[in-house]
Amino acid sequence: MNATPTPGPVPAGRAPGAGAAAWTLAGITVTRLFRSKALWLCVLFAALPVGFAVIMHALRVTPFYNDIFVLWRLILALLAAMLVASSIGEDIEDRTGTYLWSRPIARWAVLAGKLCALSPFVVALVVASWCATIGVWTSAAPSAASCLGLAAGAAAACMVAAGISTLVPRHAMALTIGYMLVDNFIAAWPFSLRELMIAHQTTALAGLADDRAIATPLIALAAIAAVWVAIGLLRIRRIEV
Amino acid sequence: MTAAAGAAATGVVVAESCSKWYGHVLGVSDVSWTFAGGIVGLLGPNGAGKSTLIKLMGGLIRPSRGALTVYGGDPFVDIEVRRRIGYAPEHEATWDELSALELVTAMARLSGVPAGRADAAARHALAEVGMTGAMHRRVRGFSKGMRQRTKLATAIVHDPDFLLLDEPLTGVDPMARIDIVARIKQLGEAGKTVVVSSHVLYEIEALTSDILVIYRGQVLAEGNVYEIRTLIDRHPHRIRVECDRPHALAAALAGEDHVARISFERGALVLETRDPDRCYDRIASAVLDAELAVTALSSPDNNLGAVFEYLTRDGGRR
């Protein structure tokens, strides 16, 4: 069997630190993402509004920011579910998670690695889609606040997706989409309950809500994300594959 | 006491009244087992609980009740314990988008092999399982046998002390099977502790004579296959003698109290005895006295198949 001369066995040293493990996992996740259809589907969804903008520009329709911003709140929900929730959920459902669970790494590093790898893609796609659409439609760049709002909202949605995927791995993607749609629905209510919604805080941060402060929505988004990350970190320690 | 010292005192694996349920489905039930080291074959029919026991040892799942320790620690929570374990799952699913080299390198890094040496470790492990030629190909296009070898490479890449191989020979072609069996034996000879599961009896026989028979989630028997066979004293032991005059041999042995039954096959006599040692002595003296020409002497019961068949007959009731 040893047809090709190779160096001898390389014994493992110490167990890798959580940071190193997360970094390695992030690398694997990115490599897998670039070789899967999921990324191209996400690019397709992000590009759809640009086509929409081309038609609207041709029809000489004036942008109605508040209305069309809802579209990106839906897109960020879809992309977070597609990339983050399905990535974690599929590892558990397809049992490829056995390769990770049997390794000497902290379980939370799995969640951290996936989030570090995938969240930037979600944020970048959502913001790029928004900028391209507004650019095509109005021949001008969107406001920095709207980009910041979408970026923060997309990051928070990724955390929610990660948390849900550890709670219900088998249906993580569908449930994340469900959660985010309900979130969007409640965000439209004129009640204080909407303060707990990512969609409302994203809109507020983008400067499209009544409250134009930046700090409050940022803190609210961070708090929502923190709650879901905490759920994910607590839950992943108990998951069996 | 350190984990290693604890392990030396108690065994590599210590299971104490260990049970695992998946909802209402029983995985393993009240398993108490101490494994000191070497190579052991985990034997049982499909659904017996072999994979559950291996997953418990690998730290992938936790016992619902009781305890299971590996090297004195809980493999589910103790990272240092998992560092010494190499696990090859029974399922085929891997990260198919990666090449074999990328997959095994990633596993090496996640197992603590320094980043600068992970590639060399992966190449070595893949060479060990005969995958050098295909290591740059993506796993997606691999046959079942190639997947098995790649899984084995992920298990051995960090040179672990304790290998858990869940049905490693399933789907492997005969030539590769010989190679993999030889490799596992080498690992055992090199001082590694290996647990190999299979429901194919001759696969285990080719690897080891130490077995743990699991049936319906419980340990049905453990130890050396021959020792287990002698423990089954209620079940007569068969001896087959091929000779020129089987009837003459039968006449010489017919009066012996330990001979339970005599039957004839073409050119052979089959004895069933409750005392194999005495029976072998009597056969030898009868052959000499009657000047018989013996061409073959065998015991159909001294193989794993017979032991397994007997142990699991009637739902494991003995």
Next chain:
Amino acid sequence: MSTGQIHDLGYKRYAGSRRSVATRWRVIMRHQIAMAWKTWWRFKAWLILAVLATGITIALLYAFSTSVFRIFAGLAGERPQFVAVLLPLSLFWYCNIAFFASLFVAVPAVAGDLQSGAFTFYFARSLRPRDYVIGKLAGIAAMLSLIILAGPLALAIARLGLSDNLDQVIALLPTLPRALAIGALGTLIYTAVPLGFSAVVARRGHAIALWVGYYVVFGAMVNALGRASSPLVASLDLAESLRTVALELYDLHMAGRRDLDIPVSAAVISILGQAAIAIGLVVWRVRRAQQTGVGGAS
């Protein structure tokens, strides 16, 4: 080598009665329902939500119909106008619940079989592609109709039951066939279209994303385009088309929808057309899977 021979190993071909080939779709249908019923998330949770929505709406109907409410509301015995609005407006909830249920029940139906290689299993037996398609459609439709057809129908019956007199009952009788028609169209939307997406890709996750992208994102875009250009474009938005049909059948014209006046015929054609295309996609995929797989259907 000896000449070939077949050894009798004790296997006996099943000689009992066999189900008629024409009814084998029922096996697929029952299996589809049984699998969905197995866990809470797949169907039970959404069914419970639909029952809750029905219960709450009936409670509201009852409360608004009582004389005490009318007196307190200063309506002097008149039934408040929004009782008539409750039925069409409740469709919003049923649509959303049916959409969520379709994510768990309809979308994974074909994609899951493609992903797990179950087509080999299906077509190694004497099962025809049409049995598979009809079985899947019937199974999913049976479940989703419990949400989007049975719910509005129960409300319509409750509305009849809460009538003040027989004349009112007779006047409201057409509500029943209207509720049935809306429910049937809704069932078609949430059964056929996600099943079509399920047949397009061989991964459940991708199929879910496509269906959500189409229903939610694409739907919102064509809706906006419809407002800016022609209402016919907006008829591609499945939810909006169903709402249009419902409002027309209940003879309700809402002020906020003046800018999107989709013709009812266009809405119906759009729904039927999209469902037909989706079913066509499923048939194409299943035939292709049968031809490239093990085949053997008879």
